[in-house]
Amino acid sequence: MVEKYNPTEIEPRWREKWAETGLYRTVEDRSKPKWYFLTMLPYTSGNLHIGHWYAMSPSDTKARYYRMNGYNAFFPIGFDAFGLPAENAAIRHGIHPYQWTHSNIENMRRQLRTMGAMWAWDREAVSCEPEYYKWNQWFFLQFYKHGLAYRKMSPVDWCPTCNTTLAREQVWGEDRHCERCHTPVVKRDLAQWFWKITDYADELLDFSKIDWPEPVRIMQTNWIGRSEGAEFTLGVRGTEDRIPVFTTRPDTVYGMTFAVLAPEHPLVDKLTTPEHRDEVEAYKLKASRQSEIERLSTEKERDGVFIGAYAVNPLNNEEIPIYIADYVLMTYGTGAIMAVPAHDGRDFDFATRYGLPIPVVIAPPDWDGQPLTEAYTGPGTMVNSGPFDGRPSNEGWHDIVRYMEEHDIGLGTINYRLHDWLISRQRYWGTPIPIIYCPDCGTVPVPEEDLPVLLPEDAEFRPTGESPLRFHEGFLRTVCPQCGGPAERETDTMDTFVDSSWYQYRYMSPDYDEGPFDPKVGKYWLPVDQYTGGIEHATMHLLYTRFFTKAMRDIGLVDFDEPMIRLFNQGIILGEDSEKMSKSRGNVVDPDDLVSVYGADTFRAYLMFVGPWSEGGPWNSQGIEGVYRFLAKVWDIVLETATKINETDESPSEKEIRALQRTTHQTIRKVTQDMEAFKFNTMLAALMKMTNYLMQARRTAVANHPAWQEAIRSLVLMLAPPCPHIAEELWERLGGPYSVHQQAWPTWNEDLAREEVITLVLQINGKLRDRVEVPVDITAEEARALALASEKIQRHLQDRDPRKVVFVPGRLVNIVV
């Protein structure tokens, strides 16, 4: 009996050796093609959970595969280290965010190392370090200089008791209360900084330069929400005021029977007549709460109130009542709409409720002239539309826009759902925005040479969650860089999505201090060749980082348009109950426990084996045993071979040798193809199948043949990417040179992989009736003759005549009767 597989003994030993010998040190080796692999960086939560392993093991596997294929593969790691949990820990436990974050990072580094991944630790970057966030500030200044950063008023959730703004995740429940004191939150306007991502809206809709999954492209496209339409103004009877409205249906403008403003629309107060004021105020108050109430109640009634004023339709001069209603949003378009109840479902509901007229202006194709029972939103013929009557609506659409432009009524415009990126956060644990407010000079950017604006260490964390920066005199009080007079710093910090928008660049050269990254190093590695991460980031991080790269290009930092050429979205690993893992459900699986029992190799391989990486799936604590058994079998077979336990004088038959070679080369082919296609589950199944074959063959004479040595070596090499430790150990025992991870990936020989005999399926009308063993290269004629000669076929055929015989080479014969 050979020595037993003992992962806990071999794994730490090899990790040490890899570190000592610098096996994964990054070198800009220009003699090799580069391949930049990037996996979404972890947040410094303190503990590596199974989701991290699920995301990282396959990407490490693929990076290792590329390395064995002659690429210089770059696989960096870092930490997303700013964010609210650190501040909460400071408030609750009195630990400074920096200290909390760093002890978390220490622990996570230790846990990450047990994975045995080929990370480029020498390029690690941590976003809460001044050396990192200095460049967030630098980017801010560049954006400011290039007109991509501006400040305007914007609403935030505000807790009146805690006297602080709240982040989205601090607002709880249907009544939207503060997580700390349970007071219902209110909206409050603050001056905040924005970045002009909308400048790139059209370019962000262009995916021609990237190979990204279709669902992500669709989600980004919907999120950007480009819609073509017209913007025009409605006059208000008896005033000089004009209400701008946006519509995607200018062809329906004659069907407007009322106008609706968002309750927060700036003209509401001015236009409301005295007798409607109370009602309007009451509705506004209701809307300010209700519009934020969780929209779980799908059957919400569409309501609103008349404000007493009338608008004028500029095309037919008809006067129509003006309402406010919470179904119109201040944040989209102009915050006001022309309501055409016949051709918009929401307007239809509203008009029905308040008894407003619903004139048809687009006749549906088979319209009988009767009133509509629901809104008709399709194309049709224009009616009741003055000079446009009789026009097909899709042509009339353009006619009316042209008419509006010719008569200075309005303009054809494009509207986006996408808003500019609000980056201000009223928080401590983030990057200070490098701006100074001077009573004389106004808004003054911090000079580049004064960066970084450091977060003060002696911050005082109040239980209410107020930002310590607002009360920190030493931070707040400064001098104006322009006039030298007393001035105040901006106390808001940046959204943490800023950190992750460009971290792939910082990994080039985390110690570089002349710019965000060393352009010489960037020239070699950039852009990212393969990015992997969850699809939940489709419309946030993945959009922001594309924006950042385009802005960097326009600033002259990079010469390409997209940050990541290829993207793969992995699924989510669930608990054994098929529910999302969470502490409250009690279905959390701890990676540390599993590693200490089974070793990292088994754990990595099981996560890949459990199902397609893109799908995720439930954890199964018994399933992992199967993978462990598989590795233990490989261990036994390889050691048996290495120690030549099985020497006999017998020589194998040609047939046995060919069968072994065929298995080896078919497996190499399958594993290579699956590795390319991210099909790690079937890749491992193929390796298991080969191992099962070797288990059968190891006691036969073929184990003495050179083909056996080839099979064993190939198996170990193919195991190196998914299970780096055991492969290294076995490779050494086989007498291979250090390291297995520097060996070439095995290649298959198509001739050796080819089947000689196949099972030909015989069907009648597509139903399986018989099978016969035939040579692969059987001709159609031979196959047909063989099929008709089959006893079972004859029996099923009875006396019916074959009308047609379909022959599919290598597969089947189908007789049609």
Place this chain on the structure above:
RNA sequence: GGGGCGGUGGCGGAACGGCAGACGCGGCGGACUUAAAAUCCGCUGGGGCAGCCCGUGUGGGUUCGAAUCCCACCCGCCCUACCA
């Protein structure tokens, strides 16, 4: 309401126009053992258990042939929220 993903044995899944269920878990039987564990070998979709019949959410369609392509519907999960 909009968008995305998915329904295949007891379970995770494979096959993605051509033998449905690879590989693994679990189960059953056997070998080894005083015994158990571990390990190894065999069987394992359902029904008749013999020739066969039925099976990929449901109902249609295309095709010589459909889990796979098309249409309609049902169910589940995720994201998003009245986008004019």
